[in-house]
Amino acid sequence: MDDVRAxxxxxxxxxxxxxxxxxxxxxxxxxxxxxxxxNWDFEGIHYFDNGPLTVQYLFVLDALNFxxxxxxxxxxDNLAAGLKAALQNDKSVFDVDRLQKYTGPELRELLKWPRxxxxxxxxxxxxxxxxxxxxxxFDGKASNLVESCGKSAVKLVALVTRHFPGFRDHSVYKGxxxxxxxxxxxxxxxxxxxxxxxGYGEFYDIxxxxxMADYIVPAVLRQLGVLKYSATLASTIEANSQIDAGSEEEVxxxxxxxxxxxxxxxxxxxxxxxxxLSIELDxxxxxxxxxxxxxxxxxxxxxxx
Numbered sequence: 001m002d003d004v005r006a007x008x009x010x011x012x013x014x015x016x017x018x019x020x021x022x023x024x025x026x027x028x029x030x031x032x033x034x035x036x037x038x039n040w041d042f043e044g045i046h047y048f049d050n051g052p053l054t055v056q057y058l059f060v061l062d063a064l065n066f067x068x069x070x071x072x073x074x075x076x077d078n079l080a081a082g083l084k085a086a087l088q089n090d091k092s093v094f095d096v097d098r099l100q101k102y103t104g105p106e107l108r109e110l111l112k113w114p115r116x117x118x119x120x121x122x123x124x125x126x127x128x129x130x131x132x133x134x135x136x137x138f139d140g141k142a143s144n145l146v147e148s149c150g151k152s153a154v155k156l157v158a159l160v161t162r163h164f165p166g167f168r169d170h171s172v173y174k175g176x177x178x179x180x181x182x183x184x185x186x187x188x189x190x191x192x193x194x195x196x197x198x199g200y201g202e203f204y205d206i207x208x209x210x211x212m213a214d215y216i217v218p219a220v221l222r223q224l225g226v227l228k229y230s231a232t233l234a235s236t237i238e239a240n241s242q243i244d245a246g247s248e249e250e251v252x253x254x255x256x257x258x259x260x261x262x263x264x265x266x267x268x269x270x271x272x273x274x275x276x277l278s279i280e281l282d283x284x285x286x287x288x289x290x291x292x293x294x295x296x297x298x299x300x301x302x303x304x305x
Contacts, residue, residue, distance in 0.1 A: 040193025099131025
């Protein structure tokens, strides 16, 4: 995760469209004594049986966890709960031979969704990729992938991004490679949250995980006064106009969010005298954001978040 932190800091120091406001970070840190705890499964939307099937479920979930906004009625809860219901109905639904064969209409049926999903072809492609590589390298089980990381979240992210191209969330920004790894990191975070830091969710280096840079977190940070946008970028977002994946604006929105929250975490940790996890900050910011339906986020068609 050093690459994620270092490359995000480089973007923040060279950004043209997004500014990280240090005084804004300090104000937020001053108002927080402890990070408000948000339960990982706070709405009961996830499947959990405390075993390997939960790991399989979470890996499939995080392979598909991106870009809901083109369908105004679709959100993360629909995906998580839909996959949970499918698995409760049929325990073989995420077996690798089936993952490699799903079609778009079959995925819709799995989720009980009445119309094509945003980036549906990409979602199906990623299901096939997960099924193929799990079968080829991990005896068909995501739990074997997790067990091979030696209780290291950093190694797990590296394994996921090495074996599964659909998780390789990085960009080139002003000639520099930028690593963001949202969905690979959220898999580690989901395991940690689901299993309460035990069993498949035990990682000795969970503090190395950064926030998961998505659509919601930058918008929340802007509302909190931590991020400031150029007039052009602000007007683009407020007009609901799309921002290209890999563009300077898009990379800055995400990388500056990671950098800002890392700085926020440092200040809160110093103030409280306790270790603060980026995962905890991420959950708090995300839950804050989804409770503000009027919050305007940037719009980018991407498989990475």
